[in-house]
Amino acid sequence: MSIASLIGTFFGTGHLRPAPGTWGSLAALPAAYLLHQLGGFPLLALATLVVSALGYWATAEMTRGKDNHDPSEIVIDEVAGQWLAIWAISYPAWSHDISITALWPGWVTAFVLFRLFDIWKPGPVGWADRKHGPMGVMLDDIIAGIMAAIGVAALAGFSHGVLGL
Template identity: 65%
Template structure:
């Protein structure tokens, strides 16, 4: 069970770039979650992915020298869903179809992957912890950074460019 969770239903075994595959799987799963329960269900999903991911990652890495094996992608799922939250709430609050905000989906994906790979500041700090919490936290922080960029880009587009 822990391997199923940690690899997000084995998406982490796809090659190359399992983290990118995990993020893509997160996008695919986010869409029906949002259709079924809106942004609040996505928030619940983030909390579950984080909690279950922390537990599963701890067990999967317990007897390993590698604290962050590439096949563990539940952290990417939690982070990617955080990056999508501004889009989810924006669509819901403005009664706009999720598909109408496709540029936001692309930005959330690209910027989350950028921050997850680049690991600036606190993302790198969390990654260097060398434990299950660090595995989860670096992607949570990368997701927060990506969400901030999504909000800034939406503000730029809707507030400045569309004036």
């Protein structure tokens, strides 16, 4: 397995069936937890940027000369997007010295919202998905991750502020 394939499939996760994108998103969660435990939000943020750049490169390498520019085994885009969605709980946990596991509803919400936006492709996610090449592959999941993070933050604000939970 080439380095590009190892990165693009997130260490082979993209070969799991059915729904490799969901498997990629699930595999991203323990990795995000580990990164947060090792270095808090700053390390997760840096790793997200690095994975996004490496994902672009790996996608370009894996699709070079092929008709399919977004094969299902490429899941590094889901990893980048899922990590972005997790930023909405990693940053508050890190900045307020809260155990990130105490924010477990945020983990569930980040996963569900990210998968929903990645599959449904509303607005800007769909726009990015229609772009061809590695940029389109990565960008739709990055936008879905940002939208999921905003959703997590909004729902946390509603839950804690309005409902008082």
